[in-house]
Amino acid sequence: MNVVAPLSAHLPQINVQLAEYSELFMLISAFIYTLAFILFTVDTVRSSATIRRVEAELSAEQQQERSRQLVGAGTPGHDDDIASASPASASAADLVDDDLAYVGTSRPFANVAVALTAVAAAAHAFAVVSRGVAAARWPLANMFEFLTAAALVVSVVFLVVLIRRDLRFLGIFVIGLVVTMMAGATIGFPTPIGHVQPALQSPWIAIHVTLAVLAMAVFTLTFAMNVLQLVQARRERALNGAPKGGFERGLTKAQFMRLVPSAFSLESWAYRLNAVGFVFWTLGPLITGAIWANESWGRYWGWDPKEVWTFVIWVVYAGYLHARATRGWTGNRAAWLSIIGFICIIINYTVVNMWFPGLHSYAGLPE
Amino acid sequence: MSTENNTTTEVQPSAHRDNAREDALNDAQGLSKNEVTAPALGLKGMLRWAWTQLTSMRTALMLLLLLAIAAVPGSIFPQRVQDSFAVQTYIEDNPTLGPVLDFFQMFDVYSSVWFSAIYILLFISLIGCIIPRARKHYQQMISPPPRTPRRLQRLPEYGALELDSEGPDPATALTDAGAVLKKRRYRVDIRRNDDGTGSVGAEKGYLREIGNIVFHVSLVGVLIFVAAGAMFSYRGQKVMIEDEAFVNALVAYDNFYPGTWFQEENLEPFSIRLDSFERAFDRQLFDGEPNPNYGQALDFTADVTIQDGPDAEPEQTELKVNHPLSLGGGAQIYLVGNGYAPVITVRDGDGEVAFSGPVITRPDDPLYTSMAVIKAPDAAPEQLGFVGLFLPTAHDTGDGLAISIDPELGNPELHLNSYAGDLGLDEGVPQNVYVLDTEDLTELNSRDSEAGAITLGIGETHELPDGLGSVEFEEVQDYIAIDIHYNPGTTAILIFALTATAGLITSLFLRRRRAWVTVEQNEHGRTLVTYGLLARGEDFRLRDENIALRTQFEKTWPVRPPEENNES
Numbered sequence: 002m003n004v005v006a007p008l009s010a011h012l013p014q015i016n017v018q019l020a021e022y023s024e025l026f027m028l029i030s031a032f033i034y035t036l037a038f039i040l041f042t043v044d045t046v047r048s049s050a051t052i053r054r055v056e057a058e059l060s061a062e063q064q065q066e067r068s069r070q071l072v073g074a075g076t077p078g079h080d081d082d083i084a085s086a087s088p089a090s091a092s093a094a095d096l097v098d099d100d101l102a103y104v105g106t107s108r109p110f111a112n113v114a115v116a117l118t119a120v121a122a123a124a125h126a127f128a129v130v131s132r133g134v135a136a137a138r139w140p141l142a143n144m145f146e147f148l149t150a151a152a153l154v155v156s157v158v159f160l161v162v163l164i165r166r167d168l169r170f171l172g173i174f175v176i177g178l179v180v181t182m183m184a185g186a187t188i189g190f191p192t193p194i195g196h197v198q199p200a201l202q203s204p205w206i207a208i209h210v211t212l213a214v215l216a217m218a219v220f221t222l223t224f225a226m227n228v229l230q231l232v233q234a235r236r237e238r239a240l241n242g243a244p245k246g247g248f249e250r251g252l253t254k255a256q257f258m259r260l261v262p263s264a265f266s267l268e269s270w271a272y273r274l275n276a277v278g279f280v281f282w283t284l285g286p287l288i289t290g291a292i293w294a295n296e297s298w299g300r301y302w303g304w305d306p307k308e309v310w311t312f313v314i315w316v317v318y319a320g321y322l323h324a325r326a327t328r329g330w331t332g333n334r335a336a337w338l339s340i341i342g343f344i345c346i347i348i349n350y351t352v353v354n355m356w357f358p359g360l361h362s363y364a365g366l367p368e
Numbered sequence: 369m370s371t372e373n374n375t376t377t378e379v380q381p382s383a384h385r386d387n388a389r390e391d392a393l394n395d396a397q398g399l400s401k402n403e404v405t406a407p408a409l410g411l412k413g414m415l416r417w418a419w420t421q422l423t424s425m426r427t428a429l430m431l432l433l434l435l436a437i438a439a440v441p442g443s444i445f446p447q448r449v450q451d452s453f454a455v456q457t458y459i460e461d462n463p464t465l466g467p468v469l470d471f472f473q474m475f476d477v478y479s480s481v482w483f484s485a486i487y488i489l490l491f492i493s494l495i496g497c498i499i500p501r502a503r504k505h506y507q508q509m510i511s512p513p514p515r516t517p518r519r520l521q522r523l524p525e526y527g528a529l530e531l532d533s534e535g536p537d538p539a540t541a542l543t544d545a546g547a548v549l550k551k552r553r554y555r556v557d558i559r560r561n562d563d564g565t566g567s568v569g570a571e572k573g574y575l576r577e578i579g580n581i582v583f584h585v586s587l588v589g590v591l592i593f594v595a596a597g598a599m600f601s602y603r604g605q606k607v608m609i610e611d612e613a614f615v616n617a618l619v620a621y622d623n624f625y626p627g628t629w630f631q632e633e634n635l636e637p638f639s640i641r642l643d644s645f646e647r648a649f650d651r652q653l654f655d656g657e658p659n660p661n662y663g664q665a666l667d668f669t670a671d672v673t674i675q676d677g678p679d680a681e682p683e684q685t686e687l688k689v690n691h692p693l694s695l696g697g698g699a700q701i702y703l704v705g706n707g708y709a710p711v712i713t714v715r716d717g718d719g720e721v722a723f724s725g726p727v728i729t730r731p732d733d734p735l736y737t738s739m740a741v742i743k744a745p746d747a748a749p750e751q752l753g754f755v756g757l758f759l760p761t762a763h764d765t766g767d768g769l770a771i772s773i774d775p776e777l778g779n780p781e782l783h784l785n786s787y788a789g790d791l792g793l794d795e796g797v798p799q800n801v802y803v804l805d806t807e808d809l810t811e812l813n814s815r816d817s818e819a820g821a822i823t824l825g826i827g828e829t830h831e832l833p834d835g836l837g838s839v840e841f842e843e844v845q846d847y848i849a850i851d852i853h854y855n856p857g858t859t860a861i862l863i864f865a866l867t868a869t870a871g872l873i874t875s876l877f878l879r880r881r882r883a884w885v886t887v888e889q890n891e892h893g894r895t896l897v898t899y900g901l902l903a904r905g906e907d908f909r910l911r912d913e914n915i916a917l918r919t920q921f922e923k924t925w926p927v928r929p930p931e932e933n934n935e936s
């Protein structure tokens with residue numbers, strides 16, 4: 002091309018080699034996540050086997066206990082008692098803990114899936130960080146980077162919580178979402194590595210978008226929990242009374258739901274996380290967003306579609322926090338508000354980004 | 369429900385009537401649930417009832433959800449605050465639906481009657497909610513912790529310890545219990561009976577409620593300063609070509625949007641002059657090939673000379689995206705756009721210069737393919753108009769169409785259609801300078817006309833058909849678009865936003881706890897200590913607090929091993 006002489010920009014050159022590694026590791030991690038997802042699915046499908054094993058262990062324990070008692074009592078000759086010991090049926094407390102502590106239910110497939118998730122997250126983290134290093138900037142400047150980073154944060158938050166709390170029952174949903182986000186980023190928004198337009202060259206992008214990603218990751222977890230809560234509440238109701246209709250009857254038989262904590266426990270955990278997510282959302286999209294908008298566009302708030310939805314999401318979660326304190330609105334109704342909040346987030350990052358034009362469109366000149 | 373406490377029913381502020389968090393406390397203290405009562409008769413009763421309804425948690429929740437829903441249409445339909453031109457176009461394109469939507473203020477959602485009604489009601493409800501809450505909390509802070517419930521075992525966390533016979537007597541145990549609670553940062557009130565037994569009431573985490581109040585009050589603060597800021601603000605736009613200067617006075621603006629209470633004296637007389645403008649683009653090659661983002665804009669720098677008031681020294685500085693200049697005691701200058709301004713001279717049929725000067729073109733894409741409109745109303749015998757494209761690096765695609773292949777001035781060309789006739793500028797109707805309505809004009813040059821379209825390189829002149837004149841492309845200058853904003857509310861808004869966040873964090877993550885310990889003597893003459901814990905608001909660590917307290921107690925006293933476990 003016989004265009005003008007290159008004008009050397011003040012930004013450093015892109016490190017092409019590192020960028021290629023970044024792409025490679027992104028693919029590798031997506032692949033490992035997929036494996037983890039498959040194993041979580043196998044674990045879910047095999048719930049009844051898991052429960053049967055726990056029951057077998059329980060009854061073995063009981064037998065041992067009983068024979069010890071018999072020996073201690075020194076009254077031999079009641080062998081038929083031992084023989085008649087029916088296999089114990091595992092109670093809810095044997096399978097899950099309402100504080101989400103590990104209760105020793107061994108789930109080999111889920112455990113391998115967790116290990117794979119950790120490996121995938123490491124590769125994923127390398128991919129995200131190296132992309133940032135290669136372009137010498139914070140790697141959160143377009144939809145591809147946003148989605149892949151959000152997926153990373155989701156899986157890291159999941160893993161961190163897993164250290165202390167048994168969230169394995171969420172694995173199929175969380176890793177399913179991570180895989181979806183990775184696929185969505187690669188297929189829907191493939192973006193070659195590059196520098197960013199002047200409007201995005203601001204330290205605020207690091208704070209603003211990072212907090213948004215953190216909030217999104219937390220809300221993703223609570224969304225999965227609140228959905229499970231609704232299902233679990235329905236099942237609990239069906240178990241307590243006569244199940245109505247085929248769906249509730251099916252629920253009472255769904256073995257997987259026995260490995261899920263009670264609706265009440267899910268709700269309070271979702272609330273704890275939602276409170277954290279709400280603070281992130283307040284500080285990130287809302288406040289630092291307004292600060293940056295004021296710096297960049299000269300107004301802190303302009304009801305640009307993206308800003309509208311940031312506000313809507315904030316108000317919905319504020320409504321959720323209120324509902325939790327309002328008589329008659331706790332429990333399932335509050336859960337619905339949290340779910341609606343997450344749906345708004347999805348709308349914000351899909352419909353709004355693609356169809357509602359605004360200053361936040363990730364391409365083009367500042368006008 | 370017990371009956372013994374009915375006489376002590378405290379009057380609860382309306383805001384708490386339907387607060388689920390109050391239930392546990394009321395239950396332990398034997399209070400009834402205080403359902404909202406039916407309206408009393410009479411106007412006063414009605415008003416009181418309406419006020420109670422408006423300031424209830426349920427109403428707040430409904431209004432919040434309503435606010436969320438009401439905000440949505442503003443992201444679907446174009447808004448006048450954002451782009452009044454888009455609204456106009458929308459209404460023209462939808463002649464039936466458009467006016468209906470306009471009637472319902474769908475293009476002015478955020479200043480509409482219905483949106484305002486919702487948030488004003490919400491904030492009235494908020495104030496009506498927060499004042500009694502604050503008053504009640506103040507009362508609680510200056511009075512001792514609440515009296516000891518009769519039945520501690522009905523509290524969510526409960527424990528009992530029987531002390532050894534050689535352990536402390538009840539009076540000493542009471543003192544010890546107070547000390548343990550104090551060490552755990554409770555505010556402690558010891559209530560002694562004459563026989564040495566008694567109870568301790570303790571509470572901590574008053575800050576949680578303060579946080580909640582600070583949060584809600586800060587929201588009111590934000591709203592007030594958003595409104596006040598908008599009243600006194602102004603906002604304007606100016607396009608500046610190289611070597612052009614702007615003085616902050618009403619006449620100098622291209623567009624100016626004053627707030628309701630803006631006064632012209634508020635404009636501080638600063639000035640700014642564009643000396644030169646530089647663009648930098650991504651020129652990196654990957655293996656000798658242009659990289660995928662080749663040609664992307666990386667940096668815009670305007671070198672400007674500013675003078676902050678008539679007596680100040682002129683000063684040279686840079687104006688960049690994301691780095692506004694602050695001038696004239698609070699006005700901010702932003703670099704919001706830039707483009708090319710080809711310098712053009714139009715001569716009319718008489719050979720007179722009908723137009724001469726730089727023409728602002730509007731870039732349409734990252735390659736600076738720019739729209740150009742030239743109007744020469746002074747041309748004789750007929751007024752002349754031109755519409756077309758400016759291409760910084762023109763490239764012929766081969767089928768007669770030229771496109772720009774680079775944003776910099778590699779091969780600048782003007783591609784124009786020309787028109788003659790009445791441009792409609794004399795009718796006094798304000799016109800968009802970037803649009804030429806060609807409907808009533810005679811087309812002289814275009815791709816389809818006999819004479820063909822006009823293509824001009826720098827220094828070239830094109831003669832119009834029928835001797836109507838000529839157009840000359842002399843050179844290219846740069847221009848920038850700046851926004852000037854003044855909003856005296858921003859600092860206060862930021863401060864309230866931050867206090868709101870601090871209040872929010874305090875209120876969400878601090879724990880408000882009440883603890884009571886009763887000390888009695890049982891039939892064996894041993895000291896019996898029972899204690900109970902209650903959280904106000906969400907508290908997931910109340911059990912941990914129970915364990916911690918118990919551990920402390922066991923360290924303090926010789927405790928008899930439990931024969932029966934009393935823990936709930």
Ligand code: HEM
Nearest residue numbers: 319322326389423424425428490493494497580587875905
């Ligand atoms: C501008 C609208 C409002 C917003 C955005 C908002 C937001 C919030 C948020 C985020 C919380 C949870 C954090 C905390 O516990 O401090 C909260 C709590 C609370 N809000 Fe609001 N609020 C609004 C209006 C109101 C109104 C009108 C009332 C009174 C009717 C009210 C009463 C309360 C109460 C009582 C709590 C504490 C709930 C508890 O016991 O945990 N708020 N609010």
